[in-house]
Amino acid sequence: MIIEFRNMLTISILTDNTAGGQFLAEHGLSYLVEIDDEKILFDTGHSDVFLKNAEKLKIDIEKEVKKVVLSHGHWDHGNGLRFLKNLTLITHPASFSKRYRKADHTTVGLDLTTEEIEKQFTLQESKTSLQLTRNLFFLGEIPRNNDFESQSTSFEFADGSDDFIPDDSALAAIINDEVVVITGCSHSGICNICEHAKKVTGVEKIKAVIGGFHLKKQDKQTLKTVEYFRQNQVKKLLPSHCTALPALALFHSSFKIEQVKTGMIFRF
Numbered sequence: 001m002i003i004e005f006r007n008m009l010t011i012s013i014l015t016d017n018t019a020g021g022q023f024l025a026e027h028g029l030s031y032l033v034e035i036d037d038e039k040i041l042f043d044t045g046h047s048d049v050f051l052k053n054a055e056k057l058k059i060d061i062e063k064e065v066k067k068v069v070l071s072h073g074h075w076d077h078g079n080g081l082r083f084l085k086n087l088t089l090i091t092h093p094a095s096f097s098k099r100y101r102k103a104d105h106t107t108v109g110l111d112l113t114t115e116e117i118e119k120q121f122t123l124q125e126s127k128t129s130l131q132l133t134r135n136l137f138f139l140g141e142i143p144r145n146n147d148f149e150s151q152s153t154s155f156e157f158a159d160g161s162d163d164f165i166p167d168d169s170a171l172a173a174i175i176n177d178e179v180v181v182i183t184g185c186s187h188s189g190i191c192n193i194c195e196h197a198k199k200v201t202g203v204e205k206i207k208a209v210i211g212g213f214h215l216k217k218q219d220k221q222t223l224k225t226v227e228y229f230r231q232n233q234v235k236k237l238l239p240s241h242c243t244a245l246p247a248l249a250l251f252h253s254s255f256k257i258e259q260v261k262t263g264m265i266f267r268f
Helices: 049-056 075-083 114-120 190-201 220-231 245-255
Strands: 010-015 030-035 038-042 067-069 087-091 099-101 121-125 136-138 155-157 170-175 178-183 206-212 236-240 265-267
Touching (some): 010 049, 030 049, 075 114, 114 121, 136 190, 170 190, 178 190, 190 220, 220 245, 236 245
Parallel strands (some): 038 067, 087 121, 178 206
Antiparallel strands (some): 010 030, 010 265, 030 038, 136 170
């Protein structure tokens, strides 16, 4: 008898903008990614909400998790790091930049400095992709190749230069010869991310995409993104966090998406 091995990916929503049931919510994102018998924390939100929701899901982050991946250096994805220690932290080296909103010069960066991070974590910085497990990859710096994403920015560095968030990254999992893309905020463009995920994994077929798409309106970028997902015949889309209502409405009418809420568990 031949037994076919089928790997599985489980994503638990520890932090997101919308609360589910008895779970807490905040403006932020944190997912627990389980694959290849490993549990990896992807982002931490900006408070200890991810820990409180994990406890309700009977997940002991301190005992069960050894690695944290930070998608980029924004407060709502990484300030929860101050509630963790003695873990390996994987991120792009630009994640610790001092960065601000152009409109009012308020900070959008991380509370913890690089020096503080290095005291709490084993820091692993990488601009290039990394294989985290047999079937899970950190994508590193995302090439900005198309003409409709990452064309402008509302952020700036301390010296006033444009901040296009070069550290923005994501995860890609291979599940039975298909790719699941897990993104934090998609400042680099969700289509750019998906194309890079194909290159890094060597797998062309995208099964699902989950996370923040950073789309705010039913504009050219959102319409082209919808067309991209149609052309790639993506089976499941789960836009969350920084995907605004007008864009969500378009995705719902086009793909019949479901709303991502804290406490939800997705299996692929």
